[in-house]
Amino acid sequence: MKLSRYERETIILYNEADSNASIYTHNEKLQRQLKKLHEKYPELVYPGEKNGSGGLSYTLPKKWVRIVPPQVRSEAQKRGLAEVNQRRRERKKEEQNVSGEN
Incomplete structure (x- = not known):
């Protein structure tokens, strides 16, 4: 199923209790960046399940999530x-x- 550009979203989830964040994204550039991080830091960044429509999820330390x-x-x-x-x-x-x- 092909999703519209509006439906291809990125969701970043974390809470105050956990030290990790979860990133779900359809953005290809962000997917490549997360894949490279996983290759470099496999003990800190790890992939989740693929959803079948092009979205990927990764878990990483939430202190790496920044708004700059x-x-x-x-x-x-x-x-x-x-x-x-x-x-x-x-x-x-x-x-x-x-x-x-x-």
């Missing part, structure tokens, strides 16, 4: 980052040109 607001940068910070990124792009292009000449 985006950084607000000043115009000066944005210009500085743009300059750094531009220099990196130029260096990378130079390295590609040098390696292509050999």
